[in-house]
Amino acid sequence: MLYLASQSPRRRQLLEQIGVEFQVVDVNVPEQRALAEAPREYVSRVAREKALAGYAALNDPQAVVLGADTEVVLDDEVFGKPADAADAAAMLRRLSARVHEVISTIWLVGRKGEWSDTSLSRVRMPELDDAVIAAYIATGEPFGKAGAYAIQGHGAKLVEHLDGSHSGVMGLPVFETARLLRAHGVIRHG
Structure with missing residues (x-):
C-alpha cells in the first residue's frame, strides 16, 4: 500500500x-x-525525512511511503512559505522580472529500500508592480506556498515562461513520481 x-x-x-x-x-x-x-540537498533531505517519518509512524513493513518537498530558489536563497502579506510581497518583488528555479524532490521509502528523483524547473516572472502584487496577495493564494505563488491558480498570471515541470512547480512532479512508482513495483503502468 502506498x-x-x-x-x-x-x-x-x-x-x-x-x-x-x-x-x-x-x-x-x-x-x-x-x-x-x-x-538541492536541503529539498532532498526534507523530502526524505518526510518519507522516513511516515514509514516509521505506520509500523507496517509492507507500507511504501512517498515524501516530497518543493522550494523556490533565487540566487541560492530558498524562498519558503511567506509568514504574512508583507513577506509575500517581499518575495514577489524579488522574483519580479527574474528567472528562478523550482526544485521538487520525491523520496520513496519501504522495506526494500529508499529511492529518489528530482525535478528542476526554471520559471520567469514578468515585472510585477505593487498593484499586481497587492491584488494577488488579496486572493489569499500566496499563503502556504513556497515562493508566495501557486502556478495552478491565480498565480499562473504571474508566470511568463516555464521551462520544466508544471506539476513539479505545483509540488509533485508527476512524470518523475510515476516513473519512480513503476520502477519499484508500486504501480504497474501509467
Whole structure:
C-alpha cells in the first residue's frame, strides 16, 4: 500500500489525477535549512525525512511511503512559505522580472529500500508592480506556498515562461513520481 507523507491538497490531487491509490499519513517534519546546506540537498533531505517519518509512524513493513518537498530558489536563497502579506510581497518583488528555479524532490521509502528523483524547473516572472502584487496577495493564494505563488491558480498570471515541470512547480512532479512508482513495483503502468 502506498502512503503519501503530506497534507498538501495539491499533492493528493496530482496522485489522484494519475490514478494512483494511496492513503495519507500525517507527519511533522521541521523545514529548516542547515547552515551552508545547498538548496538541492536541503529539498532532498526534507523530502526524505518526510518519507522516513511516515514509514516509521505506520509500523507496517509492507507500507511504501512517498515524501516530497518543493522550494523556490533565487540566487541560492530558498524562498519558503511567506509568514504574512508583507513577506509575500517581499518575495514577489524579488522574483519580479527574474528567472528562478523550482526544485521538487520525491523520496520513496519501504522495506526494500529508499529511492529518489528530482525535478528542476526554471520559471520567469514578468515585472510585477505593487498593484499586481497587492491584488494577488488579496486572493489569499500566496499563503502556504513556497515562493508566495501557486502556478495552478491565480498565480499562473504571474508566470511568463516555464521551462520544466508544471506539476513539479505545483509540488509533485508527476512524470518523475510515476516513473519512480513503476520502477519499484508500486504501480504497474501509467
